Amino acid sequence: MGSLKMANPTSRDIAEIAGVSQATVSRALRNSPLVRKETRDRIQEIAKELNYFVNRNAAGLRTHQSNTIALLLFDETGGADAQINPFFLSMLGYISRAAARRGYDVLISLQQLSDDWHVEYQASHRADGLILLGYGNYVTYREKLAALSAANTRYVIWGPVIKDHPGHTIGCDNENGGFQAARHLLSLGRKRIAFLGQTSPRSPEFSARYAGYMQALLAANVHPDPGLKVDADNLEELGYQAVEQLLAAGESFDAVFAVTDVIAIGAVRALLNAGIRVPEDVSVVGFDDMPLAAHVTPALTTVRQDIRLAADGLVDAIVGLIEERPVESTLMAPKLVVRESCGAKKGVRHK
Amino acid sequence: MGSLKMANPTSRDIAEIAGVSQATVSRALRNSPLVRKETRDRIQEIAKELNYFVNRNAAGLRTHQSNTIALLLFDETGGADAQINPFFLSMLGYISRAAARRGYDVLISLQQLSDDWHVEYQASHRADGLILLGYGNYVTYREKLAALSAANTRYVIWGPVIKDHPGHTIGCDNENGGFQAARHLLSLGRKRIAFLGQTSPRSPEFSARYAGYMQALLAANVHPDPGLKVDADNLEELGYQAVEQLLAAGESFDAVFAVTDVIAIGAVRALLNAGIRVPEDVSVVGFDDMPLAAHVTPALTTVRQDIRLAADGLVDAIVGLIEERPVESTLMAPKLVVRESCGAKKGVRHK
DNA sequence: CTGAAAGCGCTTACAG
DNA sequence: CTGAAAGCGCTTACAG
Numbered sequence: 086m087g088s089l090k091m092a093n094p095t096s097r098d099i100a101e102i103a104g105v106s107q108a109t110v111s112r113a114l115r116n117s118p119l120v121r122k123e124t125r126d127r128i129q130e131i132a133k134e135l136n137y138f139v140n141r142n143a144a145g146l147r148t149h150q151s152n153t154i155a156l157l158l159f160d161e162t163g164g165a166d167a168q169i170n171p172f173f174l175s176m177l178g179y180i181s182r183a184a185a186r187r188g189y190d191v192l193i194s195l196q197q198l199s200d201d202w203h204v205e206y207q208a209s210h211r212a213d214g215l216i217l218l219g220y221g222n223y224v225t226y227r228e229k230l231a232a233l234s235a236a237n238t239r240y241v242i243w244g245p246v247i248k249d250h251p252g253h254t255i256g257c258d259n260e261n262g263g264f265q266a267a268r269h270l271l272s273l274g275r276k277r278i279a280f281l282g283q284t285s286p287r288s289p290e291f292s293a294r295y296a297g298y299m300q301a302l303l304a305a306n307v308h309p310d311p312g313l314k315v316d317a318d319n320l321e322e323l324g325y326q327a328v329e330q331l332l333a334a335g336e337s338f339d340a341v342f343a344v345t346d347v348i349a350i351g352a353v354r355a356l357l358n359a360g361i362r363v364p365e366d367v368s369v370v371g372f373d374d375m376p377l378a379a380h381v382t383p384a385l386t387t388v389r390q391d392i393r394l395a396a397d398g399l400v401d402a403i404v405g406l407i408e409e410r411p412v413e414s415t416l417m418a419p420k421l422v423v424r425e426s427c428g429a430k431k432g433v434r435h436k
Numbered sequence: 437m438g439s440l441k442m443a444n445p446t447s448r449d450i451a452e453i454a455g456v457s458q459a460t461v462s463r464a465l466r467n468s469p470l471v472r473k474e475t476r477d478r479i480q481e482i483a484k485e486l487n488y489f490v491n492r493n494a495a496g497l498r499t500h501q502s503n504t505i506a507l508l509l510f511d512e513t514g515g516a517d518a519q520i521n522p523f524f525l526s527m528l529g530y531i532s533r534a535a536a537r538r539g540y541d542v543l544i545s546l547q548q549l550s551d552d553w554h555v556e557y558q559a560s561h562r563a564d565g566l567i568l569l570g571y572g573n574y575v576t577y578r579e580k581l582a583a584l585s586a587a588n589t590r591y592v593i594w595g596p597v598i599k600d601h602p603g604h605t606i607g608c609d610n611e612n613g614g615f616q617a618a619r620h621l622l623s624l625g626r627k628r629i630a631f632l633g634q635t636s637p638r639s640p641e642f643s644a645r646y647a648g649y650m651q652a653l654l655a656a657n658v659h660p661d662p663g664l665k666v667d668a669d670n671l672e673e674l675g676y677q678a679v680e681q682l683l684a685a686g687e688s689f690d691a692v693f694a695v696t697d698v699i700a701i702g703a704v705r706a707l708l709n710a711g712i713r714v715p716e717d718v719s720v721v722g723f724d725d726m727p728l729a730a731h732v733t734p735a736l737t738t739v740r741q742d743i744r745l746a747a748d749g750l751v752d753a754i755v756g757l758i759e760e761r762p763v764e765s766t767l768m769a770p771k772l773v774v775r776e777s778c779g780a781k782k783g784v785r786h787k
Numbered sequence: 788c789t790g791a792a793a794g795c796g797c798t799t800a801c802a803g
Numbered sequence: 804c805t806g807a808a809a810g811c812g813c814t815t816a817c818a819g
Contacts, residue, residue, distance in 0.1 A: 090461060092588070102475050107805045111798060115767075121804060136587060138560035143796035146811045151541070166752075174525045181546050191564065192504075193493055193542050208444075209489035210812095211541065213802060222477035222517055236487060256687070350731045357733055376522060377728045379674055380701050446812060457790045472788060494812035497795045551818060561796095 094135040102135075105215040110348025114139060121398050124256035137338070145210060153190040154403055156180060159219025170319065170347065171220050172375040172392070179396030180216065189213075195311035206234040214239035214403040218285040227251070234235055239406040241399050245289040246414050252399050253406070255398045256413045259290050266342050266370045269386075269421055270304045273429055275340035275368055278302070281327045281352055282344025291344045294372060298342055305376035312336050318350050324351025332359055339367055341428075346378045353381070353426065364428030374422055383425035390419055438781025442666070453486075454479050465490060496561060504541040505670070505754055506563035507531060521670065523743070524569050524728040530747030531567065538755050555587040560676065565590035565754040566700045568585065572624075578602070587627070590757040591751050596640040597765050605765045606749040610641050613739040613770035614648025615720045617693050620737075620772055621747050622656045624780055626691035626719055630664040632678045632703055633695025642695045645723060649693055666684040675702025683710055690718055691778075696720035697738055704732070705766050715779030725773055734776035741770055 091098060096114070099105040105124065107412075113128035114122045120282050131137075145151050158173055181191045192212055206212040215233070217240060231250040233240050244255045270278050282288075285293045295314075302309050313336060315327040324343055328351075332340065341356075343349035349371030363369055363383055371378060374389035398415055405412040422427050442449060447465070447718035453462065454706040464471045471479075482488075496502050499689040509524055532542045538608050543563055557563040566584070568591060581602040584591050586676035592607045621629050626668060633639075635646045646665075653660050675694055679702075682689065692707075700722030707714050714720055714734055722729060723741035724786040749766055 097796080107796090108798080108807080109805060111796095112805090115798085117804065124804085136555055136559060138556050140492045140497070140796050141562045142502070142562045143811090144798075145493035146497050146521070146813080147798045148493070149811080171522055171526070174529065174608075174630050175522070177528075177544070180545060181544050185545065191544050192530070193532050194536065195529060204487055205489050208487060209492045211492045211798080338598045354731065354733065379557065380705065381728070383733075391767065394484075458812090459814080461790080462791060462802085462812095463789090466814085470788065493813050494795090495814075497797080497812080498814045502793075734811080 089430045091135065094137045095140070095399065096137075099128060099137060102131050117273050121349075127305050135354045135365045137208060149210065151190075151210055151213050153192055154184050154189060155194060155206040155215045156213055157194050157196050157206075157217050157219075159196055159217070171377070172346070172373045172390075173184045175376055176392045176396055177216060179393050180400060181401035185399050187400060189400075190403065199372070204233065204238055207238045208236065210282075213407045214241070215241070216403055217242045217244075218401050219243075225330045239403065241402040241406065241412075243395060243399055247289060247415050253402055253412050255402055256290075256414075256416055257395070257419050258416045259293035259419070261298040262372060263294035263342070263344075264301045264417065265297070266294075266372065266388050267301035268297040268305070268427075269423070269427065269429070270340045270342065270368055270370060271301060271307065273368060273427060274338075275385040276307055277313060277338040278312065278340040278342055279315065279328075279331055279338045280308075280342050280344070281317045281324060281348050282316075283316050283318050284302070285316075294344050310336075313338055317344075319345050319347055319355075321347050324348035325355040326351075328355035328359075331360060341367060341369045343369065344373050346373045346375045346385060349385055349387070349426075350381055353383070353385070364426050368427040370427055378422075379424065386424045386427035386429070387422055388419045389422045391417065442486065445488045450479060450482050450486065450488060453482050456640065456650075460585075460619045482567050493519050500561065500706045502541075502561055502564050503539060504543055504563045505535050506543045506557040506566045507543060507558075508547050508566055508570075510547055510568070521570070521740075522728070523697070523724045525580050526727055527569060527743045529750060530744050532767045533752035535641055538751060539752075548549070554590055555584065558579070559587065562757045565592070567591070567750050567754055568593045570594075590730055590754065592757065592763075593755040594746060594750055595682065595769050596644060597641060604763050606642070606746060606753055607765075607767055608741045608746070608770050610644035610770070611648040611651070611767070613723060613741075614695075615646035616648070616772045617645075617723065618649040618652035618738050619641050619656070620774070620778065620780070621691040621693065621719055621721060622652060624657065624691075624719060624778060627633065627658055628664060628689040629658075629691040629693055630662065630666065630679075630687070631695070632666050632668045632675060632690045632695050634667050634669050635665075635668075640702050645695050661687075663691055670696050670698055672702040672705075675699035676706040677702075679703045679710075680705035692720045693779075694717060694720065696743055697726045697736060699723045700736055700738070700777075701732055704736070705733070711746050715777050719778040721778055729773075737775045737780070738773055739770045740773045742768065754765035 096110040097107045100110045110128055113125040148379055177372050183192045234251045240252055242252055244254055244256050246254045247257045280298055282291045284292045315330055317323040317327040343352050349369055351371055353363050361367055369388035370387050374387045376388050378385040402412045447461040448458045451461045461479055464476040512549045535542045557566055587603050593603055595605055595607050597605045597607045631649055633642045635643045666681055668674040668678040692703050694703050700720055704714050704720055707718055711735055722738040723737045729736040729738050730781055753763045
């Protein structure tokens with residue numbers, strides 16, 4: 086069969102070589118049982134030899150499908166320079182793998198919440214559906230979501246499952262996670278547990294974690310001290326500053342529950358820096374279990390959100406919507422991961 | 437002008453509403469000066485009101501362009517479960533931003549080096565070009581790249597700039613980086629500097645870092661001790677094991693140069709675990725300056741690859757190839773970032 | 788400055 | 804089991 090080479094072969098070229106119609110080539114390449122096995126094999130072999138691949142634009146134009154999912158990552162950093170939250174970044178990896186397994190490509194896009202992203206991806210037929218990722222400001226968020234829904238865009242959100250919120254959500258049971266974190270600290274004998282994180286209504290996930298924390302305190306008859314609650318957005322530097330602030334205010338505390346690992350890592354740095362030992366003097370627990378949580382020193386005790394499962398769930402959901410199967414919002418169970426920063430494992434420095 | 441709403445408007449719908457031909461609509465939407473300003477504005481307004489977006493499949497089919505870049509990330513982890521190297525993951529963020537600035541979408545795909553990815557993305561018209569990212573095994577890599585070139589696929593690699601390597605490469609001057617790291621350790625009075633990393637020909641980047649390290653030793657008349665060189669692939673656990681191995685062999689050393697931050701973090705953990713102080717007893721320097729390098733304790737001294745610049749360079753290069761401008765391979769200068777783990781800054785724990 | 792027309796490369800009823 | 808034909812929604816010479 087020598088050298089069947091050409092620049093940009095089309096199904097028509099293959100038809101000519103195979104001595105069949107272009108329609109038959111199209112069927113054969115999609116493995117249609119309508120085409121006789123023999124013919125099918127021959128055609129596929131020719132396609133392979135020619136390094137032929139179906140033109141996705143043509144196929145997409147015909148079928149109105151792109152087999153692509155757009156992944157929108159909200160950039161909390163205000164754009165420009167800063168790093169994206171590594172937690173979401175690593176989720177992206179799992180999403181991409183899960184999508185590939187189901188035959189979907191993934192288009193990524195970093196977005197400002199303020200951007201006018203809502204409909205374009207699907208309306209332009211670049212994607213069949215959207216996955217939205219990021220700790221959003223749910224107040225502004227909400228109208229955008231409503232606009233998406235109004236435009237019949239298919240989308241799934243990673244975030245808090247909020248009653249009568251538009252769209253489908255896959256999220257973590259943040260309240261339970263916060264509860265587990267605080268209960269664990271209490272079980273270690275800690276009573277003055279500082280809370281670091283933003284709890285305004287624009288951050289319902291963090292608010293839920295706070296609610297869980299409060300529940301645990303109340304269940305243990307520990308009176309919460311408002312002086313131990315410090316607002317902090319999700320940046321390492323702000324975790325650092327939050328602890329500095331507590332120290333400057335002369336607050337005494339024997340534990341810190343930070344609403345994300347990023348904040349927790351900043352908090353630990355500030356504590357060590359002030360000559361306060363972690364976990365001997367102050368226990369620290371984070372939230373997320375991002376990749377490096379296990380590798381900082383002391384290794385961070387944290388509440389794990391299983392991002393692998395989350396990614397699978399998000400992809401399942403969006404593919405479900407695309408293929409018009411019924412989809413439900415889901416709440417996933419978080420899990421406390423005990424490492425060194427809380428002091429529960431005395432003298433054990435690695436698993 | 438009330439409610440102009442319809443399910444999936446096309447340029448033809450707009451033409452009808454505007455009372456012009458479909459061709460004029462197409463021109464107007466692409467801002468062609470051929471269309472009278474007035475008409476153009478009117479058409480664009482209608483499009484906006486209808487929430488119309490050009491069907492990318494149709495446009496792509498016509499123009500043979502996708503305005504999309506495929507980002508192929510090589511998965512060193514062997515697939516399945518593991519985390520992707522955070523260094524590359526965060527590069528992805530910058531690439532996506534740079535591409536957006538130039539009007540390109542980014543399609544991501546995690547790949548095994550063994551996969552048959554070489555041509556499909558461009559041949560199927562899903563992408564106009566590829567960016568390849570990851571510490572590849574350059575022996576197997578090479579044939580794949582040759583295949584890409586043979587298929588006239590446009591691609592740019594992040595990696596070592598190797599003479600007569602196929603394709604265009606944007607990379608870091610790894611040799612110089614290794615030199616800076618070792619020279620810095622030597623300047624601190626360290627003489628027995630362990631080297632942790634894989635230096636086989638399949639990892640030319642790491643080999644180059646090793647070469648720089650050797651140069652620095654020789655320039656300082658320090659005789660390199662082969663017992664202080666330990667092979668380690670790019671995983672935290674392997675950095676940990678490498679140090680364990682040195683200790684078990686009874687080697688004495690006062691510094692560690694790890695060929696990546698990930699390995700360095702594992703090394704630090706092993707040292708602390710063995711009761712060896714960092715940096716008092718052993719100085720540690722890594723390579724990459726990944727996001728968390730600054731936030732582990734002690735903060736990691738490392739050789740920074742400016743990933744922002746790298747990302748811009750990669751996108752510039754691939755867009756250049758796509759738009760048929762001449763493109764050259766580039767070597768970027770790395771920069772030593774001094775933090776705590778080397779001991780140069782006594783008593784200073786944060787910037 | 789505008790329109791009529793061709794054609795990009797597929798998929799899929801429809802007919803046999 | 805196979806083919807002829809229509810048509811997806813654009814862009815862009817070509818003609819005026």
